Amino acid sequence: MGSSLSCCVSDQVEEGMSSSSDSSWRIFTYKELHTATNGFSEEKKLGEGGFGSVYFGKTSDGLQIAVKKLKSMNSKAEMEFAVEVEVLGRVRHKNLLGLRGYCADADQRLIVYDYMPNLSLLSHLHGQYATDVKLDWKRRMKIAIGSAEGLVYLHHEVSPHIIHRDVKASNVLLNSNFEPLVADFGFAKLIPEGVSHMTTRVKGTLGYLAPEYAMWGKVSESCDVYSFGILLLELVTGRKPIERLPGGVRRTITEWAEPLIANGKFKDLVDPKLGGIFDEIQLKRTIHVASLCVQSEPASRPKMKEVAELLKGYEIKGGGIGNAMKMRLKSVKYEENLMALDQTSDEDEGKYDESSAYGVFGAMNLQNMPDPYKRTKGDRRGKRG
Numbered sequence: 001m002g003s004s005l006s007c008c009v010s011d012q013v014e015e016g017m018s019s020s021s022d023s024s025w026r027i028f029t030y031k032e033l034h035t036a037t038n039g040f041s042e043e044k045k046l047g048e049g050g051f052g053s054v055y056f057g058k059t060s061d062g063l064q065i066a067v068k069k070l071k072s073m074n075s076k077a078e079m080e081f082a083v084e085v086e087v088l089g090r091v092r093h094k095n096l097l098g099l100r101g102y103c104a105d106a107d108q109r110l111i112v113y114d115y116m117p118n119l120s121l122l123s124h125l126h127g128q129y130a131t132d133v134k135l136d137w138k139r140r141m142k143i144a145i146g147s148a149e150g151l152v153y154l155h156h157e158v159s160p161h162i163i164h165r166d167v168k169a170s171n172v173l174l175n176s177n178f179e180p181l182v183a184d185f186g187f188a189k190l191i192p193e194g195v196s197h198m199t200t201r202v203k204g205t206l207g208y209l210a211p212e213y214a215m216w217g218k219v220s221e222s223c224d225v226y227s228f229g230i231l232l233l234e235l236v237t238g239r240k241p242i243e244r245l246p247g248g249v250r251r252t253i254t255e256w257a258e259p260l261i262a263n264g265k266f267k268d269l270v271d272p273k274l275g276g277i278f279d280e281i282q283l284k285r286t287i288h289v290a291s292l293c294v295q296s297e298p299a300s301r302p303k304m305k306e307v308a309e310l311l312k313g314y315e316i317k318g319g320g321i322g323n324a325m326k327m328r329l330k331s332v333k334y335e336e337n338l339m340a341l342d343q344t345s346d347e348d349e350g351k352y353d354e355s356s357a358y359g360v361f362g363a364m365n366l367q368n369m370p371d372p373y374k375r376t377k378g379d380r381r382g383k384r385g
């Protein structure tokens with residue numbers, strides 16, 4: 001993609017916006033974005049996700065942007081889309097990738113973000129930057145705490161609260177200082193009702209999905225907490241959420257980590273790429289928090305607020321999770337039919353297969369599946385799931 005991708009941009013060049021570059025956003029024309037991305041050319045493509053393709057671009061006034069071109073089949077009516085985007089556009093936090101703007105011309109739906117020069121956490125853990133080992137222990141801890149704070153803001157501070165639904169390494173972007181910005185929050189709102197979770201592709205996602213979400217479509221903040229726990233394990237270990245072993249068997253990161261944690265072999269969990277340089281107290285703390293987050297029962301998981309506090313080393317008042325220092329991690333097993341849908345493999349990494357644009361739920365008949373999370377009336381946990 002050439003030198004255009006190498007530097008960082010924080011300039012603010014929009015017209016008629018507030019003086020804070022942070023909160024400025026505007027409506028772009030399709031023509032403008034078409035020109036900025038060189039006609040959405042392949043060479044400007046940063047990647048492809050469940051909702052469409054992302055292109056690098058440069059506006060006429062020099063702003064480096066990332067343009068997400070939504071698949072037209074997911075487009076909402078122009079007005080409805082604009083209303084949702086404007087709500088998301090107002091969400092501002094140092095650890096959230098805010099919207100720079102959008103375009104809703106005719107049948108085109110595009111979202112514009114600031115371009116993040118260090119791309120995603122995924123690219124550093126398993127992608128094009130993996131061999132560079134730019135993420136030392138300190139940076140990893142900064143990423144853990146920063147992304148937790150972004151999610152705290154979504155869950156606890158913004159009104160109405162936003163459930164991310166797609167917390168994963170490719171949705172944690174890194175700025176020029178390797179500070180994390182969680183991207184793609186609230187995306188479910190941009191897709192027509194009832195379709196959003198159907199169109200979430202399994203590839204690169206299944207390993208992060210809370211069991212109650214993966215199997216029964218139950219959405220709550222605690223689904224994000226589960227995904228965040230997986231992300232923490234990934235950050236510390238450098239392993240993928242689901243690995244394909246020789247012979248084709250798939251193993252989740254929790255299945256791998258469970259015996260090591262049970263036997264107190266914390267050092268064996270650490271990414272070998274770190275060359276043994278890490279802080280042992282922070283390591284134990286992070287694994288402890290991850291273990292709490294990935295519990296199978298949604299009501300047992302901590303809130304994001306507690307997660308952030310624990311990661312920073314605070315004990316939570318009133319006992320509870322803060323005192324539960326005895327670490328155990330009970331790995332969750334996805335149903336066989338779900339595992340079979342996962343396409344994670346080393347060979348197909350980065351490739352996109354249109355035929356896989358099916359969702360976890362799109363490919364299953366939910367009605368026929370028993371729901372163990374179903375509660376009787378008056379059960380407090382029933383409200384969360």
Ligand SMILES: Nc1ncnc2c1ncn2[C@@H]1O[C@H](COP(=O)(O)OP(=O)(O)OP(=O)(O)O)[C@@H](O)[C@H]1O
Nearest residue numbers: 046047048049050051054066113114115116120170
């Ligand atoms: N603002 C940005 N700056 C730099 N890279 C970006 C930016 N936004 C997205 N990307 C990268 O573009 C690629 C495609 O992103 P996209 O969000 O479409 O897919 P995804 O994150 O893999 O999946 P999902 O659709 O579930 O979010 C990812 O590798 C992502 O990290």
Ligand SMILES: [Mg+2]
Nearest residue numbers: 049170171184
């Ligand atoms: Mg994304």
